[in-house]
Amino acid sequence: EGVTVEDMNELLSVDKAGWLAELADVEKNHYPKFGDKLPQELKDQIKVITERLSK
Template sequence: YVNWFRKDKDGKFMWPGYGENSRVLKWIVERVSGEGKAVKTEIGYMPTPDAIDTQGLGIKPETMEELLSVDKEAWLKEVESIKGHYKTYGSKLPKELAHQLAALEERLSK
């Protein structure tokens, strides 16, 4: 998961969005085909900063690194939010969802 709506310190979007999102979809297709470069993170496999074609966008390599970084504190807050949502399902929540969320929280806490 990447927050493509992330803003830089000047409040400008780091990723142009819209039609340029096809570049991300291209990486996804490459990845499931066994070709897309990725790095294992606490939240799963993420594209390497050079894995997504940014040619012609004027995006600096360090901007891609920031976009693809994992903010553990933000993710731990998200985990708490998801826990609250899961509670609304009570005993109907599939156990595997609760298990995966607990595993995610554990990985983020290391």
């Protein structure tokens, strides 16, 4: 006995719509609090992750 294929698929699934909404919220409501002190790398990562989730 162990983890079924269906359970494993569920465990490894990614809620793309949920993550895209979360990333948009972070970019819109959280990042602006840091102004010009926010490292460009964090902005770049949001863009990269958003692009990957949009595929």
